[in-house]
Amino acid sequence: MSTATLRKNRKPARLAKRQEPTMAEQADLHALYQESVQNAEFELDFMEATFKEWTGREARSMREDFCGTALSSVEWVKRHEKNTAIGIDYEQSVLDWGRDNNIAKMNADQLSRIELVNANVLDVETGKYDAIQAFNFSYWIFKQRAVMLQYFKSLRESLVDDGVLFLDFFGGSECYQTQKEKRKLDGFKYVWEQADFNALTNVMQCYIHFHFPDKSKIKRAFDYQWRVWGPSEIREILEDAGFSKHGLYRQKFDPKTDEPLDEYIMTDEGEDYACWLGYIIAQK
Numbered sequence: 001m002s003t004a005t006l007r008k009n010r011k012p013a014r015l016a017k018r019q020e021p022t023m024a025e026q027a028d029l030h031a032l033y034q035e036s037v038q039n040a041e042f043e044l045d046f047m048e049a050t051f052k053e054w055t056g057r058e059a060r061s062m063r064e065d066f067c068g069t070a071l072s073s074v075e076w077v078k079r080h081e082k083n084t085a086i087g088i089d090y091e092q093s094v095l096d097w098g099r100d101n102n103i104a105k106m107n108a109d110q111l112s113r114i115e116l117v118n119a120n121v122l123d124v125e126t127g128k129y130d131a132i133q134a135f136n137f138s139y140w141i142f143k144q145r146a147v148m149l150q151y152f153k154s155l156r157e158s159l160v161d162d163g164v165l166f167l168d169f170f171g172g173s174e175c176y177q178t179q180k181e182k183r184k185l186d187g188f189k190y191v192w193e194q195a196d197f198n199a200l201t202n203v204m205q206c207y208i209h210f211h212f213p214d215k216s217k218i219k220r221a222f223d224y225q226w227r228v229w230g231p232s233e234i235r236e237i238l239e240d241a242g243f244s245k246h247g248l249y250r251q252k253f254d255p256k257t258d259e260p261l262d263e264y265i266m267t268d269e270g271e272d273y274a275c276w277l278g279y280i281i282a283q284k
């Protein structure tokens with residue numbers, strides 16, 4: 001067979017169909033995270049009001065541990081012309097994203113009142129602040145009591161004399177089991193997965209996934225391995241670290257529907273809701 005015949009009989013190569021990038025491929029992970037997980041406005045309202053209740057004055061300086069994209073620090077500085085913030089995270093790429101997207105929108109005066117530090121919160125040395133926040137349960141990455149104690153002691157050192165520490169918290173039977181929870185947001189679905197729970201160590205493996213209307217997905221966009229601490233354990237460690245006063249603010253529930261409300265009250269009543277959110281507050 002001649003090469004001419006071969007060529008003639010060969011089917012024309014099908015032109016590769018140009019694939020449009022999927023929604024998952026085009027998505028910005030940190031933007032999705034901020035939209036689905038964070039509510040800096042609500043958290044800062046809570047911090048401002050509680051700080052005033054506990055100290056009788058306004059908080060002006062704030063340290064944000066595990067700051068990620070520094071969304072909360074940026075919002076804090078924008079709230080008042082005398083507010084200052086320092087954000088600490090050990091992942092340079094997430095700090096860079098925060099600089100390019102959140103900090104880039106600040107004016108010169110606001111820029112002069114914010115600082116981002118690439119460091120491990122366990123051994124960073126900072127000045128002293130009115131308020132410190134460690135939110136989104138990030139401090140649960142410390143799984144040993146001795147390490148948590150070391151962390152709380154260093155936080156206490158970084159507070160002014162009447163300074164207040166804000167930690168968030170969740171509890172209820174659902175945090176001791178594997179489960180998936182989906183939430184529909186504008187243009188994507190947020191999926192929270194508690195993929196594994198060790199009933200002996202209380203160590204939980206969690207993931208955040210994002211699903212899009214074109215069926216594309218970002219699986220395991222973020223992963224966390226936390227020890228699920230009990231509120232009394234954390235409060236005892238705060239006492240051992242030298243904090244003079246502490247309290248637990250728990251999410252309220254609608255008495256008729258049992259739906260959670262965006263309202264937190266200081267309480268030691270622990271009705272047995274399957275899942276509740278809260279804050280533990282401690283004063284130096």
Ligand SMILES: C[S@@+](CC[C@H](N)C(=O)[O-])C[C@H]1O[C@@H](n2cnc3c(N)ncnc32)[C@H](O)[C@@H]1O
Nearest residue numbers: 066067068089090091094119120121135136138
């Ligand atoms: C769940 S994100 C929290 C982001 C934000 N603060 C929030 O409330 O959603 C956790 C962040 O903590 C950072 N991180 C984890 N361990 C850290 C450590 N020991 N020191 C500093 N940053 C840490 C990670 O790089 C990540 O950006």
